[in-house]
Amino acid sequence: MKNxxxxxxxxxxxxxxxxxxxxxxxxxxxxxxVARDGxxxxxxxxxxxxxxxxxxxxxxxVILLDLKxxxxxxxxxxxxxxxxxxxxxxxxxxxxxxxxxxxxxIAYKNGCNSYIRKPVDFVQFNEAVQNLGLYWLMxxxxxxx
Numbered sequence: 001m002k003n004x005x006x007x008x009x010x011x012x013x014x015x016x017x018x019x020x021x022x023x024x025x026x027x028x029x030x031x032x033x034v035a036r037d038g039x040x041x042x043x044x045x046x047x048x049x050x051x052x053x054x055x056x057x058x059x060x061x062v063i064l065l066d067l068k069x070x071x072x073x074x075x076x077x078x079x080x081x082x083x084x085x086x087x088x089x090x091x092x093x094x095x096x097x098x099x100x101x102x103x104x105x106i107a108y109k110n111g112c113n114s115y116i117r118k119p120v121d122f123v124q125f126n127e128a129v130q131n132l133g134l135y136w137l138m139x140x141x142x143x144x145x
Contacts, residue, residue, distance in 0.1 A: 003058075004061040005030050005032070005060050006028075006061065006062055007033050007041065007045075007060035007064070009036075009041045009063065009066055010035075010064070011036050011068075011070055015066070019032075019095075019129065020032065022125055022126045022128075026126065026129055028133040028137065033060070037072065038070070038073060038074065038077045039072050040071075042080055046087070060090060061137055061142065062090075062093060062132070062137065063092045064095045065092055066094075066096050074096070075110055078092055078110045078111060081111075089142070091114075091136055092111070092114075093113060093114040093115075093116060094107045096117065
């Protein structure tokens with residue numbers, strides 16, 4: 001698990017802190033990189049804009065992607081990631097408060113691997129993060145690069 005890292009795409013500081021706390025509580029010590037808007041995450045993963053010098057060969061083991069983001073929304077981020085050969089197979093988990101059936105359908109249509117509604121309760125959120133960590137960081141076998 002040494003080189004496995006998590007990319008959290010979240011513009012809400014409270015939700016970011018909640019995620020950090022849940023990861024720590026569940027002893028998920030993998031590196032966590034946070035992007036706070038859609039343009040930032042695309043720049044980081046594709047190595048352009050402010051992140052032109054970033055090592056594009058290092059991809060996250062899982063991306064936790066919010067839908068409601070500034071600059072470029074989560075669905076457009078997902079679409080662009082799936083269009084790019086380098087990022088097409090990186091697991092993307094939509095982690096959002098949206099309960100819109102349309103958002104769920106569009107997310108899957110555009111290639112998300114999982115859609116999770118953020119539980120309001122910390123105990124439930126903690127359990128969701130524990131399950132995410134177990135599955136995506138320990139059990140899931142990614143494609144060979």
